[in-house]
Amino acid sequence: MRKQFLVHLKRLLHQGNNMSLNEAKRIAAYKAVDEWIKPHTKVVGIGSGSTVVFAVDRLAERVKTEGLQVVCIPTSFQARQLIVENNLTLGDLDRFPHIDCAIDGADEVDSDKVLIKGGGGCLLQEKIVASCAEKFVIIADYTKNSQKLGEQYKKGIPIEVVPLGYVPIKAKIEKVFGGEAKLRMAVSKAGPCVTDNGNFILDWHFDSSKTFDWNKINSELLQIAGVVETGLFVGMATKAYFGMSDGSVKEQN
Numbered sequence: 001m002r003k004q005f006l007v008h009l010k011r012l013l014h015q016g017n018n019m020s021l022n023e024a025k026r027i028a029a030y031k032a033v034d035e036w037i038k039p040h041t042k043v044v045g046i047g048s049g050s051t052v053v054f055a056v057d058r059l060a061e062r063v064k065t066e067g068l069q070v071v072c073i074p075t076s077f078q079a080r081q082l083i084v085e086n087n088l089t090l091g092d093l094d095r096f097p098h099i100d101c102a103i104d105g106a107d108e109v110d111s112d113k114v115l116i117k118g119g120g121g122c123l124l125q126e127k128i129v130a131s132c133a134e135k136f137v138i139i140a141d142y143t144k145n146s147q148k149l150g151e152q153y154k155k156g157i158p159i160e161v162v163p164l165g166y167v168p169i170k171a172k173i174e175k176v177f178g179g180e181a182k183l184r185m186a187v188s189k190a191g192p193c194v195t196d197n198g199n200f201i202l203d204w205h206f207d208s209s210k211t212f213d214w215n216k217i218n219s220e221l222l223q224i225a226g227v228v229e230t231g232l233f234v235g236m237a238t239k240a241y242f243g244m245s246d247g248s249v250k251e252q253n
Contacts (some may be wrong), residue, residue, distance in 0.1 A: 022050075024141035024243030029054035029103075031249050032139045032241045036101045037062065041070055043096045045129040046083055047104025048076040048122040051139050055103050060086035071096055075104065075129045076122035077196055093132060102133035107231075108153035109138060109240050110146050113252060114214045118158030118231030121184075121195050127229055130236050138240040145242045145250065150208025156182065158231035159202045163192075165226030166200045172224055177217065179206040199228055 033055050037044060046056060062068055071091035074080040083090050104126055107119040115138065117123050130136045146152045159181070161169050166183060173181040184193040184201040192200050206212070218232040240252040 025051040026054040028139045028241040028243035033058040045102025049105035051105040075126040099133040101135045113237040115233035123231040124229040135238045156203035156205040160228040162226045
C-alpha cells in the first residue's frame with residue numbers, strides 16, 4: 001500500500017503545476033522536520049492534510065537513519081494511518097499529554113500567524129493536539145500565505161457544531177457576524193459532512209474586505225451554545241514555513 005502511494009506521489013510531482021505545488025509542500029515540510037525534531041525530542045504531534053504527508057515521510061526517514069525515538073500523536077484518522085504505515089510509534093494524549101512539538105498544515109496563514117484550519121474537517125482534534133504542544137509549527141505551500149484572512153482561502157472559516165443545534169447556530173452566526181454560514185455537505189455520501197467526533201461543520205463565509213479582531217471573534221463564537229470548536233487558531237503558531245515556487249522556503253516567526 002505504501003509503495004503504491006509513493007508511486008502515485010512521484011507521479012504527481014512530475015505533472016506540470018502539480019510538481020511545483022507538491023515540491024513546495026515537500027521542501028517546507030522537510031525543513032520544519034529537520035529544524036524542530038531533535039535527538040532529544042520525545043513526543044511529536046502529527047497534523048492532517050497533504051503537506052503533512054511529506055513531514056511524516058521525512059520523519060520516518062530520520063527515525064530509520066538516525067535512530068530517533070519519538071512517539072507520534074495523531075490529529076485525525078488520516079494522521080493515524082500515516083503514522084502506522086510509516087512504522088512510527090503511535091501514541092495518544094492519555095499516555096502522552098505533553099507534546100514537545102506539533103507539526104501541521106493550514107488552509108491559510110495571515111501576517112500575524114492567525115490560521116484558518118479545518119478544511120479537511122479535523123479542526124477539533126488538531127486544536128487539542130496543538131494546545132498540548134510546547135511548539136506548534138505550520139508547514140504549507142505558497143498559496144496559503146496571505147496578508148489577511150480571506151485573501152487566498154475562499155471556503156470560509158470551519159466551525160464544528162453539535163448536529164442538534166446547527167440551524168439556530170447558523171442563524172446566530174449570520175445575525176451577529178454577518179456573511180453566510182453554510183452547512184458542509186459530504187462529497188461521496190448523501191447528507192452533511194460528519195467529523196471524526198460525530199459533529200457537523202458550518203463554513204462561515206465572512207466579508208474579507210472588513211478588518212476583524214480574530215481573537216475576539218473566536219471567543220464570541222465559542223460562547224454560542226452548541227459550537228464545539230472553531231477553525232481559527234489565534235496566537236498558537238510558533239513558526240510557519242512556506243515552500244515557494246522558486247524552490248526557497250519562506251519562514252514566518
